Amino acid sequence: MVETxxxxxxxxxxxxxxxxxxxxxxxxxxxxxxxxxxxxxxxxGPCDLITTVHLSAAPELRG
Numbered sequence: 001m002v003e004t005x006x007x008x009x010x011x012x013x014x015x016x017x018x019x020x021x022x023x024x025x026x027x028x029x030x031x032x033x034x035x036x037x038x039x040x041x042x043x044x045g046p047c048d049l050i051t052t053v054h055l056s057a058a059p060e061l062r063g
Contacts, residue, residue, distance in 0.1 A: 001033035002054045010047030013040050 005014055007023040014021045014029050016037045021029055031037065033053050041047040 001056070002030055003033035003037075004028060004030045004052045004054065005039060006050045006052075008048040008050050010045050011042040012047045012049055013042045014038075015040070 005012075005023070006028045007025050009025050011025065012023050014023055014031075014037065016029075016031050016035050018036075022042060023029060039049060039051075
């Protein structure tokens with residue numbers, strides 16, 4: 001599984017396995033979904049983010 005985080009507005013910090021990754025509006029990061037992670041706002045204004053988890057297709061649906 002892979003997770004994608006997009007900072008839709010504002011600024012945020014994505015922490016994956018203890019490493020901080022600053023994201024500005026419009027930036028996207030991708031990482032293994034089972035990795036220890038947290039998202040937090042950065043700066044003085046609000047931060048909007050979009051998170052998507054990409055699942056593998058079930059074996060019976062694979063071609």
